[in-house]
Amino acid sequence: MANTILKVENLKKDFDNLSVIDGWNLEIERDERIAMIGPSGCGKTTFLKIIANLDKNFHGKVEKNFERIGFVFQEPRLIPWISVMENLTFVFPDKDKIIFFLRAMHLEGFEDYLPSQLSGGMKQRVNLVRALIADPQLLILDEPFSSLDMPVKFGIIEDINKLRDQRKFAIITVTHDVKEAILLSDRILILSKRPSKIIEDIKIDLQKTERDISNTKFIQAESALMKRIFSLGN
Amino acid sequence: MKILFGILIFLILWQIFSVILNVPLILPSPYLTFESLYHLALQRETYQAIFSTVWKSLLVLLIVIAIGTPVGFLMGINESVYQIFRPAITVVQAVPVISWLALVIFVWGIGWKGPVVISFLSLLPISIFTTATGVRSTDRNLIEMAKVYKVSQIRIIRTIYLGSLVPFIFSTVEVIIGDVWKVIIVSEYLCGSDGIGVLISWARQYVDVPRIYALTIIAVALGITSERFVKFFFRKALKKWQIQS
Numbered sequence: 512m513a514n515t516i517l518k519v520e521n522l523k524k525d526f527d528n529l530s531v532i533d534g535w536n537l538e539i540e541r542d543e544r545i546a547m548i549g550p551s552g553c554g555k556t557t558f559l560k561i562i563a564n565l566d567k568n569f570h571g572k573v574e575k576n577f578e579r580i581g582f583v584f585q586e587p588r589l590i591p592w593i594s595v596m597e598n599l600t601f602v603f604p605d606k607d608k609i610i611f612f613l614r615a616m617h618l619e620g621f622e623d624y625l626p627s628q629l630s631g632g633m634k635q636r637v638n639l640v641r642a643l644i645a646d647p648q649l650l651i652l653d654e655p656f657s658s659l660d661m662p663v664k665f666g667i668i669e670d671i672n673k674l675r676d677q678r679k680f681a682i683i684t685v686t687h688d689v690k691e692a693i694l695l696s697d698r699i700l701i702l703s704k705r706p707s708k709i710i711e712d713i714k715i716d717l718q719k720t721e722r723d724i725s726n727t728k729f730i731q732a733e734s735a736l737m738k739r740i741f742s743l744g745n
Numbered sequence: 746m747k748i749l750f751g752i753l754i755f756l757i758l759w760q761i762f763s764v765i766l767n768v769p770l771i772l773p774s775p776y777l778t779f780e781s782l783y784h785l786a787l788q789r790e791t792y793q794a795i796f797s798t799v800w801k802s803l804l805v806l807l808i809v810i811a812i813g814t815p816v817g818f819l820m821g822i823n824e825s826v827y828q829i830f831r832p833a834i835t836v837v838q839a840v841p842v843i844s845w846l847a848l849v850i851f852v853w854g855i856g857w858k859g860p861v862v863i864s865f866l867s868l869l870p871i872s873i874f875t876t877a878t879g880v881r882s883t884d885r886n887l888i889e890m891a892k893v894y895k896v897s898q899i900r901i902i903r904t905i906y907l908g909s910l911v912p913f914i915f916s917t918v919e920v921i922i923g924d925v926w927k928v929i930i931v932s933e934y935l936c937g938s939d940g941i942g943v944l945i946s947w948a949r950q951y952v953d954v955p956r957i958y959a960l961t962i963i964a965v966a967l968g969i970t971s972e973r974f975v976k977f978f979f980r981k982a983l984k985k986w987q988i989q990s
Contacts (some may be wrong), residue, residue, distance in 0.1 A: 564892075564893075580893065582893045590887060590904060593904065696872065
């Protein structure tokens with residue numbers, strides 16, 4: 512129990528008369544990485560909002576054993592009229608720490624740039640730095656790579672995994688991309704259509720060196736997962 | 746170059762119509778008008794009138810922004826405040842200038858206060874509603890982001906709400922600067938003691954139509970110059986506020 516960072520029991524969420532989440536049960540360990548895959552509208556982002564305290568209107572039990580959370584949004588959500596550094600000090604004032612993470616995310620020298628002067632990938636890196644500077648015990652990734660091209664996407668994923676190895680935080684990733692899910696998780700939860708249930712909880716048994724999209728074991732895991740998803744009718 | 750050509754076309758058309766119409770009491774020729782403008786340029790009272798109209802316009806602009814922005818901000822941030830204030834401000838917006846005029850003359854008589862108050866009341870609703878719309882259209886995603894990271898409400902207001910308000914304040918000034926001259930001059934005409942509107946009123950009494958046209962040219966030039974100046978300055982300042990791609 513002490514090692515559990517998040518425990519969800521019989522979670523239900525309705526929007527008016529529309530049932531979206533229908534009895535989820537889930538437990539996540541302190542340094543565990545999970546990914547969630549499911550069709551659009553099945554309540555993935557709603558679930559993340561519930562965890563992040565942005566949505567308090569739900570049924571069931573959500574036990575949170577963390578104080579600090581990092582949330583990487585689907586879109587960068589940077590304040591357009593202030594610089595990268597000001598965007599980061601807006602949420603966390605420690606400039607030394609910010610500079611450390613900017614360096615780790617290859618953004619050194621861009622502190623005074625406005626968001627509009629950055630590329631899509633750089634904006635998402637700032638979004639990620641903002642999530643990491645508060646030293647989160649849980650990092651949430653809400654489809655943050657959907658608008659990025661492949662090399663940028665995999666570069667960021669590699670950086671996240673590196674930092675996660677150093678700082679040991681749990682990760683919840685929501686994605687539509689099977690590759691992303693495997694690269695960023697130890698367990699993958701497959702969700703059904705709305706009203707959604709967790710229909711499969713798959714363990715990803717890959718070593719660090721095998722988490723490479725050109726690795727044979729990775730390709731096998733990807734193919735097996737794809738088959739499973741199709742067989743479940745998602 | 747094209748603008749100069751446009752002005753030339755306008756002057757030619759003006760000349761043609763004044764010749765066809767041949768009633769200088771309705772449409773004096775450009776020559777007569779510019780001759781009158783030349784005489785105005787030589788008179789000290791013209792500059793005093795321009796100065797009077799300019800300071801009144803700037804004063805109105807200042808108080809409209811100073812009062813309209815905080816009231817609009819409160820209305821934008823709180824739905825109940827919006828609903829409570831909206832009917833009163835809508836009524837103020839709908840009241841014709843002439844009704845204010847009766848009230849203002851009754852309270853202050855002829856003088857500078859009347860034009861300032863009338864213009865203020867006419868333009869205040871624009872400032873309030875534009876500001877309220879600005880606050881209401883603040884990017885909810887940014888607010889949500891700030892809440893995830895437990896950013897204090899004061900910082901959210903200062904950085905996100907006030908920041909997203911800047912373009913709306915600028916656009917309010919842009920809209921008002923175009924209108925304020927017209928409203929001030931009309932109010933001066935009706936209840937002012939000095940200013941371009943008063944000079945127009947005197948010219949009317951002497952049936953000096955070219956002078957009315959000449960004073961109108963001064964008013965139009967003031968309006969266009971100030972609008973252009975504000976637009977140029979704001980466009981530069983607003984570069985920072987461009988919407989994130």
